[in-house]
Amino acid sequence: MKVKINESCIGCGMCVTICPNVFKMSDEGVAIVSVENPTNFETEINEAKNSCPVQVIEVTE
Ligand code: F3S
Numbered sequence: 001m002k003v004k005i006n007e008s009c010i011g012c013g014m015c016v017t018i019c020p021n022v023f024k025m026s027d028e029g030v031a032i033v034s035v036e037n038p039t040n041f042e043t044e045i046n047e048a049k050n051s052c053p054v055q056v057i058e059v060t061e
Pocket of ligand 1: 056
């Protein structure tokens with residue numbers, strides 16, 4: 001499982017609130033993925049993905 005955040009993130013912080021084990025805010029104020037293999041957090045990742053207001057979280061197998 002791979003998680004990517006595309007460059008249109010507006011930094012709302014929702015994904016970090018929902019799944020702090022995987023997402024964190026960068027110094028630039030956008031979300032980044034902080035773990036290499038996030039498979040254990042699939043449920044939270046999908047919740048974050050669905051909650052992102054600009055739908056920029058991409059999850060691939
Ligand atoms: Fe950015 Fe969406 Fe997270 S806007 S901070 S990727 S919820």
